Amino acid sequence: MTAIRLDGVATAAVIKDELKTRVDALRECGIRPGLATLLVGSDPASVSYVTGKHRDSAEIGVESIKVELPESASMADVEAAIADLNSAPEVTGYIVQLPLPTGLDEHRTLELMDPAKDADGLHPFNLGKLVLGVDGEIDTPLPCTPNGVIELLRRYEVPIAGKHVTVIGRGLTVGRPLGLLLTRKGIDATVTLTHSRTPDIAAEVRRADIVVAAVGVPGLVKADWVKPGAAVVDVGIARVGTTESGRAKLAGDVAPEVWDTAGWVSPVPGGVGLLTRAMLLENVVSAAERL
Numbered sequence: 001m002t003a004i005r006l007d008g009v010a011t012a013a014v015i016k017d018e019l020k021t022r023v024d025a026l027r028e029c030g031i032r033p034g035l036a037t038l039l040v041g042s043d044p045a046s047v048s049y050v051t052g053k054h055r056d057s058a059e060i061g062v063e064s065i066k067v068e069l070p071e072s073a074s075m076a077d078v079e080a081a082i083a084d085l086n087s088a089p090e091v092t093g094y095i096v097q098l099p100l101p102t103g104l105d106e107h108r109t110l111e112l113m114d115p116a117k118d119a120d121g122l123h124p125f126n127l128g129k130l131v132l133g134v135d136g137e138i139d140t141p142l143p144c145t146p147n148g149v150i151e152l153l154r155r156y157e158v159p160i161a162g163k164h165v166t167v168i169g170r171g172l173t174v175g176r177p178l179g180l181l182l183t184r185k186g187i188d189a190t191v192t193l194t195h196s197r198t199p200d201i202a203a204e205v206r207r208a209d210i211v212v213a214a215v216g217v218p219g220l221v222k223a224d225w226v227k228p229g230a231a232v233v234d235v236g237i238a239r240v241g242t243t244e245s246g247r248a249k250l251a252g253d254v255a256p257e258v259w260d261t262a263g264w265v266s267p268v269p270g271g272v273g274l275l276t277r278a279m280l281l282e283n284v285v286s287a288a289e290r291l
């Protein structure tokens with residue numbers, strides 16, 4: 001193990017400390033930030049993520065509100081729940097946990113949210129602001145996982161400007177918005193966005209100074225794909241069994257041998273997932289500061 005560990009637990013703790021100070025200041029002004037989660041169905045991974053989000057909120061003094069609908073909920077049920085969240089004054093930000101059960105329209109759901117309360121940064125208006133905001137800071141929420149990836153790299157002083165980043169995965173929550181963020185002025189990376197139809201992903205990864213893997217295939221990224229000294233950020237998270245204590249055993253996209261080649265690696269668990277949650281709270285606190 002030669003690589004430096006990009007420690008999500010420690011980094012998220014520092015960020016949450018900073019956020020707590022901002023929440024305290026808001027409370028002084030009589031503003032109480034509140035995060036709601038809308039969970040449809042009971043997929044175990046989704047339940048676990050949502051639980052983590054409520055735990056983090058409590059740690060920094062953000063109220064949290066849990067809304068749950070059964071697996072059998074109709075689109076009309078989901079739309080009604082969103083209308084309620086849009087008008088609830090105690091909810092200053094919220095998320096609709098994805099993926100929704102099959103048959104429910106995720107894009108329509110995101111469109112119905114109040115963009116000012118969009119804690120995930122996935123509303124089309126906010127994604128549009130991200131596309132338009134080439135020049136740097138924008139006053140709309142950013143997608144949490146991409147923002148978390150950049151925050152983790154920055155806090156470990158991994159050089160990004162002028163570097164070549166290869167992203168594996170083009171999904172809505174990670175790959176697509178991450179390419180937009182990394183190429184903004186001030187961040188200034190050059191990005192190769194690869195996906196399942198890319199002919200030779202290994203070759204694209206080999207030229208990268210920074211690799212971000214967001215696929216969900218355990219061990220996909222092999223040691224001989226990685227340029228020596230590169231930073232490897234593992235966003236993949238797959239459930240690969242249960243531990244002796246009955247908890248889910250998690251595996252990322254990065255093979256363990258990569259730690260011998262890379263300069264930095266983020267682990268799973270204990271890496272980007274925690275930053276995703278911290279950036280969610282960052283969006284909630286920033287939205288409350290704009291009230």
Ligand SMILES: Nc1nc(=O)c2c([nH]1)NC[C@@H]1CN(c3ccc(C(=O)N[C@@H](CCC(=O)O)C(=O)O)cc3)C=[N+]21
Pocket residue numbers: 048049052095096097098099120144145237248268269270271272273274276277
């Ligand atoms: N609307 C929406 N927003 C999301 O941000 C969103 C989503 N839907 N759907 C699913 C993905 C996935 N995601 C994770 C969040 C936390 C961890 C996390 O905390 N991981 C811990 C372990 C968690 C565990 O033990 O299961 C870790 O990596 O150490 C992981 C993954 C957010 N997502």
